[in-house]
Amino acid sequence: MPNKTFFHLTDEKRRRIVDAALQEFAAHSFNEASINRIIKHADIPKGSFYQYFKNKEDLYLYFLDEVSKEFTDPLLHEKEMYPDATFFEVIQHVNREVLKLKNIKPEYIEARMRMELDNNEFIRNIRKKSTEKYIKLIERDKARGIIKPDADAEILVDMIASFSLNERYRNKSGVEEYLRKLDIVLNIIKEGVAVAGDT
Amino acid sequence: MPNKTFFHLTDEKRRRIVDAALQEFAAHSFNEASINRIIKHADIPKGSFYQYFKNKEDLYLYFLDEVSKEFTDPLLHEKEMYPDATFFEVIQHVNREVLKLKNIKPEYIEARMRMELDNNEFIRNIRKKSTEKYIKLIERDKARGIIKPDADAEILVDMIASFSLNERYRNKSGVEEYLRKLDIVLNIIKEGVAVAGDT
Amino acid sequence: MPNKTFFHLTDEKRRRIVDAALQEFAAHSFNEASINRIIKHADIPKGSFYQYFKNKEDLYLYFLDEVSKEFTDPLLHEKEMYPDATFFEVIQHVNREVLKLKNIKPEYIEARMRMELDNNEFIRNIRKKSTEKYIKLIERDKARGIIKPDADAEILVDMIASFSLNERYRNKSGVEEYLRKLDIVLNIIKEGVAVAGDT
Amino acid sequence: MPNKTFFHLTDEKRRRIVDAALQEFAAHSFNEASINRIIKHADIPKGSFYQYFKNKEDLYLYFLDEVSKEFTDPLLHEKEMYPDATFFEVIQHVNREVLKLKNIKPEYIEARMRMELDNNEFIRNIRKKSTEKYIKLIERDKARGIIKPDADAEILVDMIASFSLNERYRNKSGVEEYLRKLDIVLNIIKEGVAVAGDT
DNA sequence: TATGAATGAGGATTCATTCAT
């Protein structure tokens, strides 16, 4: 929702602004984020900033949109590349695609984690949309006899999502480390850890 | 680390201060938290505040300490009550004890979630200590033939911890709802969701 | 004093600009008035505005001129239609003409009231010119033996003018209400309110 | 409604602040008034200002209160000194008292005039209260056979009030000049200006 | 002539902390 002026800027200038915003929103919550720091970092005058964006919230929403694309775009597109993949395969595939190919900056994870706290409507929507996609995959797998029919799909997605964010943010795992752990988690979820016959 | 003066206060006054801090730190991050609001809420003079605490950080660290007790104390104590319980039983038991008996205010969850972001050294320590306790339980269960010997204990704890916080904060589940979901999660982790023979 | 470019605009565009100015100057004093809001309201580019007017003051003076016409034009013209009317009849007639026929927007009154405060030279001139016209009428009525020869003409005009503006602005009287009260005021001024023999 | 801190200040400092506010609110409307100018003029730090007043409105309301006292206090008290005075005598008396004895600064008139425009609820209340006092006096004079029973009391008060403010603000009459004109106005209202038998 | 991007000064307000009483 920036002003159209913003989109008429040179790519370089626009990139400076988005970068400055990323850096700021990665390190600070919405309230703490400082327009002053952003413009200083982006090296633009204060007046200009307010020509591009209506206010801090305007920048934030635009930023959320950009970040969310980074996270959900791959999901939406890649999934169709493997029409017969199981839920677990899609999770693995999407994670590998996004992390290995796109080289997501760690600041995105920081910012993403902060968004959880804001519990912004915008973010809730993105999360919901993404969750629904995965739930459908699970239901399909149930129908195909791959996942137990009484498994709670929503809880499954929540387990993976919360572990994923937690691991990448808190443990600051590198890509390889994270993907390795994700495989282990998926395996636990598939097979369980209890010794057979011990329930 | 408050001044000793603080501990000489009447219980009622001290409680007012801690309550005001809880309310503030539940709603705001460290930087956003306002001493002005806290003293107004606790109804103490500004000068007094700085007699009790060196500065905002001093209050914060003390507050973290108090909050963490709320979460870890039960773990440390209760666990010994059931010396033969499995890891899963202890998780369930501790959760039930803490949530049902102690009636933890939702503000604690909010504050707890914020602490994740701060990634404060203090908090990291608390988390580490708690994790270690659980890992030991898992190792014991492996030795007892209850948990598969090649299961990754740390990841197990992380899965449960991240789901737990996520569920209580983001989904704002009530106690019953949360305990119900936790049971499902534990079951998934124990048994897996894959249809047998499908691996 | 706008640029001649302004007068070459289509009537519609010019009207949009004057309307936007009216709305702005009715709600805000000169300093508070925002060119930004005016151009947004008039839907013209900022660059264009500064092509038509030198600056905010330029627009303001032009606007004052337009507004004053609304108020003084009728006076100047209508008076001659009834060459033998008394001062009081002219007052009544002009008020009726202006208010009933021309349907003056309430914004004009708001703007007019604001001008009082500005005490702008421009406005002072308009007021002076109008006052002089009325004083002449009073002097003629004195000569005709209709008004007491020792009545202070200037004060008379001031009484009516101040009541008139006050009533329309502050009490926000509708046209009928205002005309009714004006008649009462004129009657008081003519006849007095003291009970005869009581002086 | 300033903070009690404000009233603990030395008289000199408090006076500096009130003076600075008077000067500012005489020259500028509420919106235009600048806290920056006020504190510079009063020579106090910005932080201090906000310790005394909650915000600009807080200062404004306090200021209105002070100004209104200047105008209405005399009315309320003096009236009772002459229990049998007529409405006209009270008007004259109060005006003389206030203007001659209290030496009201011209800035008060400027500020008072601006308040008219703001049409603030606070001001409306003060005006209403004052109007009611006078209307009662008029009704008493009607009962005493001094004022014509069909005279419209409210309009009478409005005529005098609007002339009074107008004369003092716009014409910037000095005290003597104003009182002289007020007498003329009162006389016109009492006796009328029409030559007898001419209605 | 039409346009809209650039700009920095100025606006109100909040804040954590110090210090004198």
Next chain:
DNA sequence: CATGAATGAATCCTCATTCAT
């Protein structure tokens, strides 16, 4: 010990005007 007054830096945001295209 208790108190609360003092402070200036930092916050977001609006503005009128200029100028290059």
